[in-house]
Amino acid sequence: MRRIPVLATALAAWVLVGPAVDPAQAAAPTPKPSASASPPGPLLSITVDDGRTEVSAGDELTYRLTVRNLGATTVADIKVSQSMPTGLTLVSADRGGKARDGAVTWATDLKVGQESTFTTVARVGETPKDLLRLATVACATAKGGTKPLVCATHSDLLPAGAVAPAAEDTGTSWLWSAGAAAALLIIGLGAFVLRHRNRRRRVAPAHAYPASRPTESTDRMAGAVSVD
Numbered sequence: 001m002r003r004i005p006v007l008a009t010a011l012a013a014w015v016l017v018g019p020a021v022d023p024a025q026a027a028a029p030t031p032k033p034s035a036s037a038s039p040p041g042p043l044l045s046i047t048v049d050d051g052r053t054e055v056s057a058g059d060e061l062t063y064r065l066t067v068r069n070l071g072a073t074t075v076a077d078i079k080v081s082q083s084m085p086t087g088l089t090l091v092s093a094d095r096g097g098k099a100r101d102g103a104v105t106w107a108t109d110l111k112v113g114q115e116s117t118f119t120t121v122a123r124v125g126e127t128p129k130d131l132l133r134l135a136t137v138a139c140a141t142a143k144g145g146t147k148p149l150v151c152a153t154h155s156d157l158l159p160a161g162a163v164a165p166a167a168e169d170t171g172t173s174w175l176w177s178a179g180a181a182a183a184l185l186i187i188g189l190g191a192f193v194l195r196h197r198n199r200r201r202r203v204a205p206a207h208a209y210p211a212s213r214p215t216e217s218t219d220r221m222a223g224a225v226s227v228d
Contacts, residue, residue: 041142041149043071044110048082048138048154055124055134055156060091063154065118065138069110077143080106082120083136087127094119132161 045068050061065082069075082104084090090099095118097104108116127134135155139148 041071042069042073042075042078044068044075044078044140044150045070046080046138046140046150046152048136048152050154050156052156054158054162056159057124057126059124061088061122061124061156063120063122063136065120066115067108067110067118067140068115069112072112074109074111075142076109078108078110079141079143079145080108080116080118080138081141082118082138084122085134085136087125087131087134088122088136089125091121091123093121127158127160129160131158134158 047066048063050063052061055061063082065080067078067080084099084102084104090104093099093104093106095106097106097118097120104120106118110116122136124134133155135153137151137153139151141148
């Protein structure tokens with residue numbers, strides 16, 4: 001009969017205290033599920049060039065665009081575009097390029113490390129007289145994207161740009177000439193004033209001279225008429 005109170009006491013203590021817990025397990029935080037890393041986006045490069053640095057009206061330019069996949073996955077349905085600015089008229093585009101809204105566009109797929117080249121021929125027309133350079137921009141955009149992943153530009157010097165440095169040099173030379181003339185005028189004026197002052201110093205006033213001494217003949221006459 002005495003065992004019943006002892007068992008009841010032990011059972012109550014186990015319920016209140018709970019089962020024994022390892023201190024190391026109690027201190028360790030509960031691990032949380034890690035968020036899965038998002039896959040990296042496409043990594044592309046693009047270049048555009050026509051092999052020239054200066055152009056004028058009537059010239060035909062051949063542009064070469066090169067797009068390369070630098071990423072670790074294949075990129076499908078890439079939109080490649082080249083702008084046709086004012087003064088540049090498209091003549092032809094290879095690989096089914098379509099001209100629309102002042103630009104030529106293509107679509108291509110690129111495997112890892114693969115590159116694609118596109119070619120356009122454009123003619124230079126009349127450009128604004130104050131336009132110094134004729135520039136075109138090439139971009140590559142991923143499928144469904146609104147912003148380009150990468151862009152490149154190329155520009156050629158126009159006749160107005162070639163004349164501008166000469167006009168600027170002429171203006172600078174005129175300023176230098178005017179400054180040199182002013183400096184010479186100031187130096188000459190200073191020399192004139194200094195010379196005039198020196199002349200004035202050389203001509204002393206009459207009262208500055210000492211009284212004239214009596215001559216020898218005057219002394220003799222004075223001695224002759226003198227009375228001892």
